[in-house]
Structures are given as C-alpha cells and as structure tokens.
Amino acid sequence: MGQEPGRGDLSYAVLGLLSFGRELSGYELKQWADNLRFFYAAPAMSLVYTELARLQSAGLVTSREVPGEGRRGARVYRLAPAGEAELRTWLSRPVPPATLRHPVALRLFFGHLADPDRLQAVLEEHRARCEELLAELDAVREGLRDDATFRYPALVAQWGQRYYGGEAAAAADIAALLPLDDPADLEDPAGPAWR
Amino acid sequence: MGQEPGRGDLSYAVLGLLSFGRELSGYELKQWADNLRFFYAAPAMSLVYTELARLQSAGLVTSREVPGEGRRGARVYRLAPAGEAELRTWLSRPVPPATLRHPVALRLFFGHLADPDRLQAVLEEHRARCEELLAELDAVREGLRDDATFRYPALVAQWGQRYYGGEAAAAADIAALLPLDDPADLEDPAGPAWR
DNA sequence: ATGGGCATGTAACGAGTTACATGATTTT
C-alpha cells in the first residue's frame, strides 16, 4: 500500500514544480520552491524530500539515479502522466481562502500599548523588508524573462511587485499618521493620506 | 508550577483583546477575535479557551464567575497588571516576518496547466471575496467610529480596506491579461495595465 | 583545514485545527 500523498497546497506545489519539463533533484527542487516565498510559504528542505517520496509511491512522479561526475550523484525526479493529471484536477477543485498572518498589523492593532517610536520602527522595518522583496522580485523576473515556459511564474512575480509595492507604500503612509493621539485623524472615512 | 503561556502571536492577540478595558468571557472574546481575520488567522474557539486557561495560570489574567440572569452564567476574564507588562514587552520584541499563503497566486503560477476559463473564474471568485471583506470592513469601521478606545483597531481596519481594495484591483487586472498565450504581454518591465 | 554548496534523510516538536461532547436559553 503506497503512502498517501499529502493533500495540502504545498504538496501540489512540489508536484507542480516538476511540470515545467525539467528533471530535478530534491535539492534543486528546493531552490525553485524558494521562489514561492513571495506569495506562499516555501517548503522546508525536509518536507521536499518526504513529499517527493510520497509522490513517487503514489505514482505521480518517477525518479532515476544520476551518477555525479566529480560531485555526488543525485536522484532526479520527473513528473509522471498521472502526476500531470492530478495537477489538472487540483486546479479544477475549489480554491481555499488566502490566509494572511501580518504581525505588523497585529501590533498596530494594539498600538495603544506601544511606545510610539517603537511603532514607527516596526513600520519602517516592514517597509524596508518589502523593498528588499521588491528587489529580489526584480532579479527573479530578470531570470525568467525570455523564457516562455515561465510566463505564468513571471506574471505572478509581476503581481508580487505590485503587492509589495502596495505594502511598502501603506507602511509609509500609516507611519506618517502616527502617533494617533488625535482621534480627528480618523474622521475622514477614506483617510486623509490616500484614495 | 503554572502552564507556560504559548508564545505565538495568537497567544498575545488573545491577551491583547483584554487590554481595551473590558471584562470578556471566552465566548465574547472569540467574537472580538474574529475581527482579526482580516489580517491574521482568527483563533478557533477551542484555542481561546485553552489560551485563557494558560494565561490565567501564568498570572497574566484574572477571572471571576458572573451568574447569568436568565441565561447561563459565564466566567469573565480581565487583564492583570502582569499581563499588560507582558504585552508591552511583546511589542518591544522583534517582529516575525509576515507570512502570506495565497492559493490563487499559487494556481496562477501553474497557469500553464489550467483551463483558461477556470483561471478566470478563480480570479473572479477571489476578487468577489475581497469585495465582501471590504464591505465587512466598512461595517467594522462603522462600529468602531466615535470610540477613541479603538483608534488603532480602526486604523488597521482602514489599512485593511486599502489592502483588499488592492487585491481586488490586482485580480481584475490580471484577469484582463489572460489567457497568456502571447508572451509579448510580459515585455514591458512594468506591465501594460498598471504602474 | 575551514567553510560553503551539494545531497539526503529522520525525529521531535509546535501551533494550531477539526471533531466531539454537553447543555441551557432564546428565537423562529
């Protein structure tokens, strides 16, 4: 009896990364999977390996040994027809709601307890982090450009730039509204600084 | 020896919800906690109860029985001084990175495997969901208006409207770019439809 | 020789969920 494949989205992400026509080792697949970090939690190394084993025993991927010239050999995985079929049905199934865990927003929610300077620093840190991700996304898009195979990943990267650009701008605008000692700041339903 | 309090942010969220000066039962606290859903996963009912018990045995909250007139009595919780101190030190500690799990983006990433109509439907569904949340946030802000106690929560709600407004717009703009059969769509580094 | 990249896995743990269990009171 084969291992059940995990049915979380991350499971399908691992499978999906094999759908671009490349054979990948677990190690390589993990590098690719790290690009998911912009919009989804990247799977841990250990998860990639356990997931690949599961997918293989479910018949969704095949693997073969590649003796390494010089370096250590590796086991590389390839998407099986059953795996592609599984991916297609996955894409036709209902999409779970997006989940966001935004520790900065959570802290802002309890801003009445925080040192105003600290709150500023938290927002600024967040803004800076978003700018970093923006730069990383630039690099990703640069690497994806001109390869039609990755049109959809490139589109997602483009979406990500918009997303993190928005986050950075929001952090800056909110920082400009603090400290919130004057309740009048909130009178305009759309807020004073944007819209 | 008291139970260790959980050290996840959700643990502090439960504690923080008692920092607005109200005494709350576990049940009531859960209603309040549901407002966190816009920017953080709302804790399950069962978590609220177990967390309150932990917080109490750690001395961060106190509780008392309230006999119910007519309806069933309840145990209500109040923030203890040690709990407020704990919240303040929490707010001074490093903020973990935001984590986003965006199943729609994940599916778009593997768009080359999907039926184009299905992809459109997924984006439209996401857009509609964002509009719903936008409306819910309107109601939340309406309820929070005029109460200076909740200035920061109101600010977060305002941020949330900006956030979900951006998400809805992005979903619509991306839908307009599909299907991605012409790689020329991606030639402009900033994208054709925005910036 | 030290550290980093390649390469693979196991074991323990954690933070949270869903499912289950119970029961009064109120509204439809």
Added chain:
DNA sequence: AAAATCATGTAACTCGTTACATGCCCAT
C-alpha cells in the same frame, strides 16, 4: 419543534517546522 445563540471544554489530528545526523567535493 427546530434552530440559533450563549457557553465551555477535551481529544485527535494535520501540516508543517526545527534540530539532528551524515558525508562528499570545492574554493579560500
């Protein structure tokens, strides 16, 4: 009479994580 709301809790489980364990090859 049924369904919703108020009210509280336990138990099982899931989806991951971090920590641990191993070992080769290459550059500094």
